[in-house]
Amino acid sequence: MSHNILGASYHGWLNNRPALIVLVFSVFALIMIQTALLSRQQTLDELERKTEADLNRYILSVEQKLDRFKDLPKLLSTHSELYAVLPVPENETETLRVNRYLEQVNETIGASDTYLMNAEGLTVAASNWASERPFVGGNFRFRPYFQDAIRGQAGRYFALGTTSLQRGYFFSYPVFDKQQVVGVVVVKIDLNDVEEHWADPLLDILVTDADDVIFISTRPEWMFRTLRPLPPEDQQRVVQSLRYGDSALIPLDIINREPLSSGSQVITLLDQERKHGGEVAEQVRSKQYLLLSKAIPDTGLHASVLASLKPVEQRMITALMLVAFIYVALVLLILVLVARHRIKRERTEFQTREHSALEESEARVRAIIDNTHAGLITLDTKGCIASLNPTAEKLFGFNAQEICGQYFSQLLAEEDRAVCWHHIMAPEERESELMVEASGRRKDHSVFPIELTIGTMNVDSQQQFLVTIHDITERKEYEQQLKNAREDLEFRVQERTADLSRANSKLLEEMALHSRTQNELIQTAKLAVLGQLSAGINHELNQPLTAIRNYADNASAFLQRSKYDVVASNLHEISGLTERMAKIIHPLKEFARKSSGQIEIVSIRAVRDGAMSVMYGRLDKEEVTVVWPQNLDELYVRGDTLRLEQVFVNLLSNALQAMTGQAEKRIEIDASLTQDRVTLTLRDLGPGLEEPGKVFEPFYTTKKAGQGLGLGLSISHRIIESLQGRLSAGNHPDGGAVFTLELPRAQVHAADEALDKTGS
Template structure:
């Protein structure tokens, strides 16, 4: 009966633990997803504002130029006398000069019938001269005395552009139309540099600008008959077929406007450009938000499961202890006394061992975290102080730059936190083809505070065509920060502290050397310099972990690190890394197991 009751309560406990684990995982997933989706929506609003501003600025830059050119005497004379060949040639050359000076796409003059009589591209085979564009809305808007505006695909050039049409007047009478075409490709290219998507739709819903070229000339919902007729009448997109995107909207999803295009889900922000009649859309992919929410749920699930396991172990131990006490009750008094004494001694030893294990784990964790996070946190503090001063002085743009740098450092700390288990990492991460200049620049930025404190002058020598290497960018940056910081420690106190960083190609390897003019490393200590907890610094100035961690990281990359004597008499550390080549591919290759994480 007792065994049956025990099995019953074990089953109840397991079921309760499973329910609690699932509930904790769901609650963590829900809270994390809501938070990250709110952050994603705010970021989308910022992207939308920047995209709309850049597009409006490009249009405003050229808006008044057509009217000014239309008032030029040469243009007015030619519009009044279009058969004058001398005036035509002179106007062609004038419009060509203006087009080159203003970096416009094309400038041309049309008569009252829509026939082009002069153009900046008169020298080209695709010249507009002789072409009739009376079907374009900007032409008849200008004939009505207004500034015409229209976005379309050129029927002659095949290039996208935004058109401004201005009336040409002689004695208050409209005698022609001056057209100014600008290229918006530069604005579109600037959107492609981010990890977001931006698209712009015309009044009929056709996507004509997009950071993703595969979405161009698509609609997010079917065109009606009137829209098709307007596009055909104005030949807005020439002979380009308008296709339908695979789009699904979920306006009620998670308090945000969600848009699904194909298999991807986005948080959508949109705004109207009133002057042009366009809709600007900013799309932020929600994949990272869902990944973060799932990771949070997994952590919560594992945490509750671990607590349940610990509880089960403690409960099992208690049950066994109870059985042992029952057996001892039947023994002789003397044996009972000895067993009790031995039990007390065992518990005390067990408690001491657990406490020692806890202190050792805490010591290792604190040492690693202190060593690896010290430099980025110091740099972040400097940027924060500078940002406060800049904001007090009204230099909000510069302050924003500092804040962006702080965010970058925080992202780096997040990445570094996955690499701090120094001597027992499981394999699974992937190496990549790493660009050294970017890693070196980031490492110098993090170590800049230590270099400045040491008053050290850092010189960097990198060849123009430095090949990529087999490495992990974040951990290689960690190694360089360690070595630069050690060099600053060594050079500090010299008359002219000097540190030199150099990278050269050596056969199938790339060598990165860091040398200083400090006291150097004693020859007897060189064999131990990479041992854990070995340090040549004074008490309180180093934990002896940095070089050991760096050594294991470089070994993980398939490389090597050694110490020698610099040309300045100090220490010289040389990192040897594999060069990316056909013999050393890295795409999709798991990292080797090492002690670097």
């Protein structure tokens, strides 16, 4: 009967679903609105009580601080030393004593500044007399605290200091001499502690004057702004009093005020977002604050607290989420109760299907275990065999009836039993499953290699072990074959390595021999050039030697005649001739020495000078004109100076010999630059090259017998290649041979440094 009733209710709910959904959402909306209103009012009342307590606590701390200092000016006015500098200081000693006294008092009471003014408002002594901006000499008669004190009353005032530009609260008291006011004592204190110690990010403290100008705030960007727009006359009055310097007194951007019954306000303020660390961001957003204000007694000041309404919004959101959760939970509970009957009916059907599926699954698992190629053995907690599949029976030669209940260790060789037994019987040291290679023991006591894995499993809340066994006889045989092949390969590699080492040593010896042979050929070529050079030098030395002999004979004759002036002139001429001979011999000595072989930055101009010093005799004798480029000072390459000089000497010598017997003998040298290369071309007016492709081959020459070995151009080609350059040969379209020389370019600044070092 109950089953029929529930079924009818369930079907009736399904038929009326649209109307029920509308009702559910209507009730939900009404509950959420009421919850939001009640939660906001309750949270706002709690925030107002907390904010008022914080405001009272702050006002109390300000009153206590003011009470500590309010009677100090009166006490200081009775000190006799002050009269020594009033109305005008008589001497510097008295003034210094009063300044030091005020400095000591100021340090003792912990005030910001303490100073003394005469009846005209001139500061005659101050505690900051030794600072960079002392008050001494300043006139503050325009300050209200001075005007109150000069009338015989105690004064109070808050303003920016005109000298220090620091905010401060001023206490003043008149100094009497025979019932007459002769001066004013002022104590300035700092009320900025709240800005340094207030740590509540949701609560901001403001202190305003009677004009609602903010001069103390936990928000620096609100400083010297107003809580309300000031009338023009009030703003002009505050600016003329210099109370806040040149501040613009702009009002805060309050776009809405909502008065509350308690007298406080909820204001909407356009405020800049503050980043982490207090930095002000550029984005401006409207925020709501609870504003409470109270007067600080006997000061003329007002303290205000702006409490962020973010906690109110968060409380509202929390309450709405809680009510929504409860409402949804109730609706779901009803749905659960309605659907419970259907679930019970379906559960019975599900259990029947599940039991059938479980039996089918067990049958499939058993079929997989029986037909797998790996041996599977289950062990109980004591390490005894509980079951084994047909593959394991074939591997070990046992059937399940005769082996079940016995220890698993009898299926292993004795040397492997300890490891497996320790893994089974020591659960505290068992981190994961055990996987080892071991030796299996068959029923006939034969041994074969196996790969053994022992893992754990839970069966009926009891821990058991599953042993997986693979026969690895074939793998072991393959590994042995692979090992034998590897050993044979290593032996062959060692033999080949020995052969390569011997061949490498022989190659190194041949390379060293080749290098020495090349260097000797280079030096031989240089000496061949020196032979030609020495013939010209010998001819040039004959004339200076003949002249020296004549000058010496003449000097001897004139010396006997006591003509010392003539003797001195002859000796001077002899000295000049010897210097000329030294210059003739110097290129021979420089060209003969061997190069260091180091790559350095080389000036083409220096190479030209060296080569021309070697060749000038032959060129002059043969009346050959050599035209060099004008921009040699800009050409720097990476190379070796002596080797490059030898290359140019070889090229000039070949050009000179090619033009033998001609009427016009001229050698033209051009230069061009790219980003990383310097290209030099040398052209002569000779007959040209018969086979340009063979000129760099060793011992190739077109000269007559006795004029050369054909090694000059070959050696020059090797020198340029060793310097990472390129030397090529060809014929000019207008006649004559052309040799093109390419070399790596060096940077100009690097070349300048190299030349500076050479010059130094």
